[in-house]
Amino acid sequence: MKKIMAVLSVVVLALAGCGNAEKKDEQESASKTETLKVASLIKPMTEILDLVKPELKKEGINLEVVVLSDNVQPNSALAAKEVDANFFQHVPYMEEFNRNNKANLVPIKPIYFANYGLYSKDYKKMDQLPKGAVIAVANDVSNIDRSLALLAQHDAIKLKKKTGPYYTMKDITENKRDFKFKEVDLLMLARLYDDADAVIMTPAYASPLGLTPKKDALVTEGVENDFAITLVARKDNQDSEAIQKLAKAMTSPKVKKFLEDNYDETAIPAFK
Template identity: 40%
Template structure:
């Protein structure tokens, strides 16, 4: 009888595992597209991957903290660090997946040297991406910063601004939509790709492959080591995903594994 009960318990546990659902929040491009690649891979292991698409950088972390998500995939480590610090949360990185080089785009000019004095430049308004954008502008010779190593620089930290550029701080997701009404916009690759901008061809300035802003899979401390999460990590680090990133994005997105 004891053996029979043990077998029944084991079968019940296997059935429960086979029905396991993993809900992951993600930006539409490229994060959700990458997750779609691993979805059938996880299904073979009895894991039902549910992908919830977001168009902002706040709710995926909020809903993860509230346990409405099991993980999210949209951000880099500096952004996560700033979120945890500001909100008093303890979300953790589980795996590095890819790099999305930040780019500077214009619908009017083909090189930054052509920007006129007083040109309007739109920046992402979240602290880490704004600092990242300013570092790229400094690298491109448009400005200098008081502290060139400060990843949280703001326009107040600009030391010299020869072209007297004017800055508008806007939500990252809205930047592609204002491109025709300003001179230059610093746009995250996921939002650039969503409006058919090609970072390798259309960006006037772009981060190199040595960018420290690697996009990560993020979870809570209580579930970071779960079997389902580790299987998701293994799938995201698979040769199939590496090949998909290479063929689909042609250098606009670079695998980090």
């Protein structure tokens, strides 16, 4: 009986040892996993981040997507080190935030071009817009610049030679059709679709209205510009291994195919 008890004790101890070893391995594995918080806003930005989660997990990175409700919070959170990166903006918008807030945000990798377009509920062509038509544009300086450049690109207005970082309304030298500009918050643009004669916006805000650049826009921007939606981090963490792995995953053939298959001309890959 004593021998049996002794054998059982050895077995129990052995099993306990195995359990402790497994627990230790799990703890070590967990300690090796790094959490990376990335702030974002809407599709396809959030979809791209969700798409790369499994790949990053293999690399020991737990990607946490923090979805925020406006276009100010992601930069404020990043500057305050509440998140490690963000993915929602183009570089001119980031640069304006840096200037206004003495921040050190830096672009990591351009991911896709959100094809800017001019949309109208009542008119199908640019030359149908009446004299004095009201055109809604985003009210931040980088997107005012972008909107004016789009209109000038299609000869709807003329602008003086750019001397500063952005075009402003004061740079309009010719506006033969006396277009009026209504400046509103970026997230309010889609709501103006029913009230303004036309609205200039990206596909992300046009899409919920059932609009696409190719099918519905009176004019579009294309990809010859500086406005690619970009992965952004801070100067202090831009070279970190986790950020670089995230950038690599977001510019993979898998992401490129996802954009081409699901978003066509509305989100054009900015990488090869």
